[in-house]
Amino acid sequence: MKMRRLDSTTVGFDAELVRLTSFDSALDEQVETVVRSILQDVRKRGDEALLEYTQRFDRLVVAQAELLELPGDVLTRALEELPQSQRRALEKAAERIRAFHEHQRMESWSVREADGTELGQRVTPLDRVGLYVPGGKAVYPSSVLMNAIPAAVAGVQDILMVVPTPEGVRNELVLAAAALSGVRRVFTVGGAQAIAALAYGTATIPAVDKIVGPGNAYVAAAKRQVFGVVGIDMVAGPSEILIIADGSTDPRWVAMDLFSQAEHDELAQALLLCPDPNYLEQVEQAIVALLPTLPRQAVIEKSLADRGALIRVRDLAEACHLSNRIAPEHLELSVAQPEDCLPLLRHAGAIFAGRYSSESLGDYCAGPNHVLPTGRTARFASPLGVYDFQKRSSVLKVSREGARHLGEIAEVLALQEGLHAHARSAACRFRNEV
Amino acid sequence: MKMRRLDSTTVGFDAELVRLTSFDSALDEQVETVVRSILQDVRKRGDEALLEYTQRFDRLVVAQAELLELPGDVLTRALEELPQSQRRALEKAAERIRAFHEHQRMESWSVREADGTELGQRVTPLDRVGLYVPGGKAVYPSSVLMNAIPAAVAGVQDILMVVPTPEGVRNELVLAAAALSGVRRVFTVGGAQAIAALAYGTATIPAVDKIVGPGNAYVAAAKRQVFGVVGIDMVAGPSEILIIADGSTDPRWVAMDLFSQAEHDELAQALLLCPDPNYLEQVEQAIVALLPTLPRQAVIEKSLADRGALIRVRDLAEACHLSNRIAPEHLELSVAQPEDCLPLLRHAGAIFAGRYSSESLGDYCAGPNHVLPTGRTARFASPLGVYDFQKRSSVLKVSREGARHLGEIAEVLALQEGLHAHARSAACRFRNEV
Numbered sequence: 001m002k003m004r005r006l007d008s009t010t011v012g013f014d015a016e017l018v019r020l021t022s023f024d025s026a027l028d029e030q031v032e033t034v035v036r037s038i039l040q041d042v043r044k045r046g047d048e049a050l051l052e053y054t055q056r057f058d059r060l061v062v063a064q065a066e067l068l069e070l071p072g073d074v075l076t077r078a079l080e081e082l083p084q085s086q087r088r089a090l091e092k093a094a095e096r097i098r099a100f101h102e103h104q105r106m107e108s109w110s111v112r113e114a115d116g117t118e119l120g121q122r123v124t125p126l127d128r129v130g131l132y133v134p135g136g137k138a139v140y141p142s143s144v145l146m147n148a149i150p151a152a153v154a155g156v157q158d159i160l161m162v163v164p165t166p167e168g169v170r171n172e173l174v175l176a177a178a179a180l181s182g183v184r185r186v187f188t189v190g191g192a193q194a195i196a197a198l199a200y201g202t203a204t205i206p207a208v209d210k211i212v213g214p215g216n217a218y219v220a221a222a223k224r225q226v227f228g229v230v231g232i233d234m235v236a237g238p239s240e241i242l243i244i245a246d247g248s249t250d251p252r253w254v255a256m257d258l259f260s261q262a263e264h265d266e267l268a269q270a271l272l273l274c275p276d277p278n279y280l281e282q283v284e285q286a287i288v289a290l291l292p293t294l295p296r297q298a299v300i301e302k303s304l305a306d307r308g309a310l311i312r313v314r315d316l317a318e319a320c321h322l323s324n325r326i327a328p329e330h331l332e333l334s335v336a337q338p339e340d341c342l343p344l345l346r347h348a349g350a351i352f353a354g355r356y357s358s359e360s361l362g363d364y365c366a367g368p369n370h371v372l373p374t375g376r377t378a379r380f381a382s383p384l385g386v387y388d389f390q391k392r393s394s395v396l397k398v399s400r401e402g403a404r405h406l407g408e409i410a411e412v413l414a415l416q417e418g419l420h421a422h423a424r425s426a427a428c429r430f431r432n433e434v
Numbered sequence: 435m436k437m438r439r440l441d442s443t444t445v446g447f448d449a450e451l452v453r454l455t456s457f458d459s460a461l462d463e464q465v466e467t468v469v470r471s472i473l474q475d476v477r478k479r480g481d482e483a484l485l486e487y488t489q490r491f492d493r494l495v496v497a498q499a500e501l502l503e504l505p506g507d508v509l510t511r512a513l514e515e516l517p518q519s520q521r522r523a524l525e526k527a528a529e530r531i532r533a534f535h536e537h538q539r540m541e542s543w544s545v546r547e548a549d550g551t552e553l554g555q556r557v558t559p560l561d562r563v564g565l566y567v568p569g570g571k572a573v574y575p576s577s578v579l580m581n582a583i584p585a586a587v588a589g590v591q592d593i594l595m596v597v598p599t600p601e602g603v604r605n606e607l608v609l610a611a612a613a614l615s616g617v618r619r620v621f622t623v624g625g626a627q628a629i630a631a632l633a634y635g636t637a638t639i640p641a642v643d644k645i646v647g648p649g650n651a652y653v654a655a656a657k658r659q660v661f662g663v664v665g666i667d668m669v670a671g672p673s674e675i676l677i678i679a680d681g682s683t684d685p686r687w688v689a690m691d692l693f694s695q696a697e698h699d700e701l702a703q704a705l706l707l708c709p710d711p712n713y714l715e716q717v718e719q720a721i722v723a724l725l726p727t728l729p730r731q732a733v734i735e736k737s738l739a740d741r742g743a744l745i746r747v748r749d750l751a752e753a754c755h756l757s758n759r760i761a762p763e764h765l766e767l768s769v770a771q772p773e774d775c776l777p778l779l780r781h782a783g784a785i786f787a788g789r790y791s792s793e794s795l796g797d798y799c800a801g802p803n804h805v806l807p808t809g810r811t812a813r814f815a816s817p818l819g820v821y822d823f824q825k826r827s828s829v830l831k832v833s834r835e836g837a838r839h840l841g842e843i844a845e846v847l848a849l850q851e852g853l854h855a856h857a858r859s860a861a862c863r864f865r866n867e868v
Contacts, residue, residue: 085846086846086847086850089842089843089846089847089850090847092843093843093847100553103543103545103554103555104555109537111537117800119534119800119801119802120537121537121538121802121817122776122785124780124781126813126814127780127781127813139850139851139852140851141847141850141851142847142851173850209813209814210814228669228809228811230814231811231813231814231815235662250862250868252862252868253859253862253863253868256855256858256859256862256868257859259855259858259859260853260855260856260858260859262855263853263854263855263856264853286868290868294854294855294858295852295854296853296854296855300855338831342556342829345827346558346561347558347561347825347827348827349827349828350827350828350829350830351556351827351828351829351830352830352832353829353830353831354831354832355863356832356833356834356836356837356863357830357831357832357837358832358837358841358859358860358863359859360844360848360856360857360859360860361830361832361837361840361841361844361860362828362830363844363848363856364840364843364844364847364848364856364860365840365843365844365847366551366553366830366832366840367553368553368555368828368830369828372828373825375662377662377665378825378827379560379561379643379665379825380560380643380644380664380665380825381665381825382825382826382827383555383826383827383828385555385826387821391781391807391812391813391814391815391816392816392817392819393779393781393782393783393784393785393812393816393817394783394784394785394796394802394803394806394817395776395784395785395787396784396785396786396787396791396795396796396800396801396802397772397787397788397791398786398788398790398791398792398795398800399790400790402790403790403791403792403795406795406799406800407792407795408523409523409526409527409798409799410794410795410797410798410799412519412520412523413520413523413524413527413575413576413798413799414794414797414798416520416523416573416575416607417573417574417575417576418573418729419694419697419698419730420697420728420729420730421690421693421694421696421697421728421730421734422694422697422794422797422798423794424690424693424694424728425687425690425691425693425694425792425793425794426792426794426795426798428684428686428687428690429687429789429790429792434684434686434687434690434720434724
């Protein structure tokens with residue numbers, strides 16, 4: 001294992017960094033077309049189409065659509081049958097995630113003006129949301145907690161979950177996590193057909209207002225295509241970590257943090273920025289020494305080789321500057337004084353400050369959400385949160401006197417824009433004429 | 435002019451209402467393809483392509499790309515040369531919009547736990563945003579105020595505006611509004627090529643982090659296609675109003691409110707719900723009487739005929755229930771006691787409570803934003819606001835003791851998910867082994 005080395009003082013560094021951190025998730029036309037036809041079909045034929053696709057893609061034959069829904073006691077049983085240590089860990093994580101997200105709840109507000117006019121915004125939860133959970137190999141109960149708990153905290157009444165069960169094989173961990181997170185109903189469907197059912201509704205699966213949760217390329221394409229009919233969360237790209245180190249952290253810890261990103265996926269990106277070339281050397285040695293001890297060695301090695309880098313920077317300030325350009329999903333400040341860096345940082349999904357703050361704590365149980373903006377979208381996007389399951393309505397209650405004050409302004413501006421009905425609609429409220 | 439009449443007590447009402455309020459904005463494949471090629475071209479050839487498209491679509495020949503930028507004094511001059519009454523109205527509107535949006539600024543927060551661990555979220559503004567303003571006939575200075583002021587209140591340093599100037603014709607009102615709203619630079623480009631320039635950047639126009647503002651089908655398609663590279667606001671559908679009346683408002687006022695929606699666009703939708711059939715009759719008479727007095731009579735008539743309706747409901751509670759299903763962009767409660775309705779309402783972009791609260795006041799100057807979710811998206815989306823120009827980063831500062839508490843949980847869950855590097859990254863912080 002030889003890690004890529006970059007140096008910010010060399011000619012061509014900027015271009016190299018851009019090339020390394022670019023990830024062009026070009027749309028796959030074939031996937032788009034397949035997905036479009038599945039969506040249309042489920043929209044038109046409902047449960048009938050849903051059953052057919054489930055049979056074809058998940059090799060699961062179900063006699064009637066109602067049997068796609070799991071009985072409620074399946075969830076509670078899954079939780080009760082977990083080994084005690086696992087159940088306790090899941091419960092503690094759920095509790096901490098809930099406590100953190102309680103701080104995010106938005107509140108309605110209103111102000112009253114001198115003439116009696118009241119203006120404000122009302123905050124209400126979404127009625128019903130759908131959580132997509134992948135089936136098969138990647139088993140992520142933590143993802144259920146991170147997606148469902150914010151919706152529950154927001155006050156969403158109806159949290160539905162869809163999860164494919166290929167050949168009927170259920171994932172008990174995922175069901176146990178659902179039981180803990182406020183999920184109300186679970187349907188054993190997946191793929192674009194599940195997204196279609198959630199977006200348009202079928203006789204069995206009611207239409208939702210927003211769909212969240214990770215999925216494969218088909219699921220991602222389906223979410224993009226139904227966006228507008230329903231809300232969606234961000235479509236996630238490969239996961240990323242950027243570590244800024246001052247050389248004071250055990251290099252083996254940093255190596256393990258890079259691994260924990262790289263083990264997700266061969267496309268995942270793990271970068272280390274440090275002013276001290278000796279420290280970069282030590283981390284590389286730790287990488288070489290520790291890599292063979294990890295079950296997912298092959299994935300880690302490919303991810304680090306293709307997309308990883310150890311980057312020597314002039315100083316920590318430059319590291320922060322580069323990090324702002326990259327806007328990483330996860331940013332670790334593995335430095336003695338993270339307070340010095342924080343004011344310099346503008347864009348990151350989550351910032352892990354200080355050497356004890358490993359990303360893995362945030363992935364599972366610290367409390368903040370692990371659904372974070374990837375691919376430089378932290379420049380404009382936020383972690384998934386309670387605010388994604390609430391929405392605002394502006395409320396205007398204009399007094400009789402206010403109708404004159406405001407109407408006089410509105411009339412001038414409406415006429416300026418050539419919208420005479422707007423002008424007269426405002427004016428009739430304070431003039432004796434319509 | 436004969437208005438469509440519906441009655442909630444008749445058989446088939448539900449289906450008819452669904453048909454009337456559905457608007458399927460199917461993607462136009464040809465537009466998508468044209469836009470895709472323009473985006474790629476500007477991305478590749480930058481200013482050169484931008485100048486060519488500007489010449490072709492806006493019939494505007496510019497010798498070099500820098501001349502696409504308007505000198506800063508053009509804006510201030512446009513403001514100074516406005517007639518006094520118009521300038522005052524624009525300034526008052528800007529002031530009120532700013533004051534309302536000040537209430538929306540999100541704040542950072544952080545909590546400290548017993549073991550010294552600190553968790554929270556930092557809120558930062560976007561660095562740079564681009565505001566698209568249509569050129570040509572539809573001249574909407576109010577749209578500049580509504581899009582730019584929230585960005586300015588959020589603390590966005592760099593607010594750029596693009597506005598096409600076909601054949602070099604500038605709109606002084608739009609420039610005056612830009613001068614009042616904190617817009618820093620203006621480029622006279624439009625169409626998909628302007629969106630491409632904002633998303634990817636050229637030598638002249640810097641890349642932005644988010645693009646907002648209305649536009650035609652090409653602009654909308656371009657925004658959709660660059661979403662992910664940059665953030666975008668919602669792609670708006672036809673504008674809508676739903677009025678709930680108890681019969682206590684002058685029917686001519688209500689007629690004028692329906693007109694003010696319908697005059698926007700032949701696809702706009704204006705609905706009136708009332709339990710009193712006599713009142714519906716009176717409103718229809720007012721419509722017939724007033725329609726010929728309006729300059730945009732033809733547009734209004736087509737909009738009302740195609741998509742409008744006077745709907746008799748059982749009572750106000752049923753009207754609220756139907757309104758929740760429709761989730762209108764604008765909802766007027768033209769009733770004596772709006773307080774009775776408000777608790778029943780869950781989904782609407784903006785609620786205008788009481789007979790003095792005409793939508794037109796909200797369109798221009800009351801303070802709340804007039805960029806609102808359309809096409810039932812108020813079920814999950816909110817008015818444009820300061821919060822759209824800010825984003826959050828989670829911050830985790832885990833103490834040494836916290837690394838043990840949290841690490842023990844994370845280790846169990848990571849092993850459960852088969853992610854061993856995650857488990858060891860957590861565990862090495864509290865065990866004497868890596």
